[in-house]
Amino acid sequence: MGIVYIPPxxxxxxxxxxxxxxxxxxxxxxxxxxxxFLLGDFxxxxxxxxxxxxxxxxxxxxxxxxxxxxxxxxHVLDDLKIPRIRNSSDTVVNTYGRKLIQFCKNNNMYxxxxxxxxxxxxxxxxxxxxxxxxxxxxxxxxxxxxxDFEVSDFCNLFSDIHAPLCLSxxxxxxNDTQGESEVNNDKxxxxxxxxxxxxxEYKNNIDVDKVNELLLNVMSKYDDISSVDQGTVDxxxxxxxxxxxxxxxxxxxxxTKNSKSIGREGNFxxxxxxxxxxxxVRQEFRKSRRLYKHYGSNLFKERLRQSEKHxxxxxxxxx
Numbered sequence: 001m002g003i004v005y006i007p008p009x010x011x012x013x014x015x016x017x018x019x020x021x022x023x024x025x026x027x028x029x030x031x032x033x034x035x036x037f038l039l040g041d042f043x044x045x046x047x048x049x050x051x052x053x054x055x056x057x058x059x060x061x062x063x064x065x066x067x068x069x070x071x072x073x074x075h076v077l078d079d080l081k082i083p084r085i086r087n088s089s090d091t092v093v094n095t096y097g098r099k100l101i102q103f104c105k106n107n108n109m110y111x112x113x114x115x116x117x118x119x120x121x122x123x124x125x126x127x128x129x130x131x132x133x134x135x136x137x138x139x140x141x142x143x144x145x146x147x148d149f150e151v152s153d154f155c156n157l158f159s160d161i162h163a164p165l166c167l168s169x170x171x172x173x174x175n176d177t178q179g180e181s182e183v184n185n186d187k188x189x190x191x192x193x194x195x196x197x198x199x200x201e202y203k204n205n206i207d208v209d210k211v212n213e214l215l216l217n218v219m220s221k222y223d224d225i226s227s228v229d230q231g232t233v234d235x236x237x238x239x240x241x242x243x244x245x246x247x248x249x250x251x252x253x254x255x256t257k258n259s260k261s262i263g264r265e266g267n268f269x270x271x272x273x274x275x276x277x278x279x280x281v282r283q284e285f286r287k288s289r290r291l292y293k294h295y296g297s298n299l300f301k302e303r304l305r306q307s308e309k310h311x312x313x314x315x316x317x318x319x
Contacts, residue, residue, distance in 0.1 A: 002029060004040035009096055019099040026107060035142040038109065041162060043133050044096035048088045048123070051104035051111050073108050073140035080143055086114035088123035090132040100135075109137045112167070117149035124151035126163050136167055145169045153293065157285075157312055191245065192252035205247040214239055278314050285311040 004022060007013035015021075022038070029036050052072045077084055104111065113135050114123030126134035136149065148168040158164055218236060221228050288307040292300040 001037045001039070002026070004038055004042055006041065006043045006096060008043045009094060019096075019103050023103060023107065026109075034139055035145075036109075037136060037138045037142070037167075039134075039136040039165065039167075041127075041134050042096065042100055044100040044135070045090055045092045045094045045131055045133060046088070046097040046101055046111070047091050047093045048086045048114065049093055049097065049101045050085070051101050051109070052084070053105050072105070076140040076143055077110065082116055082143065083120070086111060086123060087119075087121055088114045088132055089125055090123070090130070092131065104137065108140060110140060110143065112136045112138065112146065112149045113151070115149075116143075116146055117168070119149050119151055122151070124163070126151055126165065128161050129154070134162055134165055136165055145171065153289075155289075155308065157308060189254050189256055191248045191254055194248075195252065198251050202247055202251040205250040207243055207246065210239075210243045214243065281307075281311050281314045 002022075002025060006018045006022075007015060026036065026038065052074050074084060103109065113119060113126075113132060123132065126132050134151075138146070146167070147170045148166070150166045152164040152166050154161075154163045214236070217239075221232060221236075285304075285307040288300065288304040292304040
């Protein structure tokens with residue numbers, strides 16, 4: 001999964017090579033997986049331009065012996081009953097938009113906006129309520145896992161002008177090998193928070209023998225610097241990290257989080273400044289947002305506006 005930001009056109013930050021740079025990164029990702037998502041602010045307006053090669057894209061004299069399906073996976077959309085033509089409330093196509101469409105055609109990437117989920121028949125604006133510039137793209141072989149896609153209502157808590165994109169995926173049970181399970185379990189293990197009063201204990205828990213062994217290894221490389229490459233440096237850094245983390249585990253302890261908790265690791269609830277008042281204001285904001293989304297009346301819209309204001313204010317006061 002790649003996160004994308006392309007600066008707007010006609011600004012001091014404009015990059016003519018932005019899509020080319022993204023394509024290079026995409027090809028690197030493709031070396032390890034053929035299930036890829038790219039999402040973010042592309043500042044590209046594409047209207048409902050076709051994001052795949054069609055037979056009309058080829059010279060007439062070539063169509064007799066070229067199978068257009070060799071150049072795209074459009075049949076996957078047909079099999080999943082996903083429309084080929086996207087809906088879009090934005091009818092403008094800009095230069096970045098044309099480049100994005102060409103990128104999709106060249107790399108068999110498909111735009112989810114206006115094509116799947118709740119946004120299938122809408123193609124809702126993602127910026128300033130008028131333009132579609134934020135997208136989620138994916139390769140064809142991951143489309144079967146897309147359960148829903150939605151452009152949510154704008155909220156200035158999360159962005160100045162952009163509406164959030166919500167993507168839901170269906171993940172089937174996998175027969176993981178034991179090794180893969182061990183890796184997943186290890187990712188769920190977290191070290192306790194740093195406590196300044198345990199600084200001396202932490203220092204004492206550092207394995208001196210391991211440190212001396214590392215030092216000898218580094219000095220031996222220094223004597224033969226020509227043999228040092230990126231792999232050598234990465235290995236040394238990894239060994240140092242292991243020593244420091246081992247001491248931290250012994251000092252501050254470890255705890256596990258289930259997958260749901262890991263998804264919320266960046267949540268404000270984990271911050272020291274997030275108190276009961278913040279929690280109360282957040283609950284009110286979420287409740288107001290649900291009510292407005294369900295009923296949509298001006299009354300609930302005003303309630304949402306006020307609770308959003310209070311929520312934002314509480315963050316500024318407590319942080």
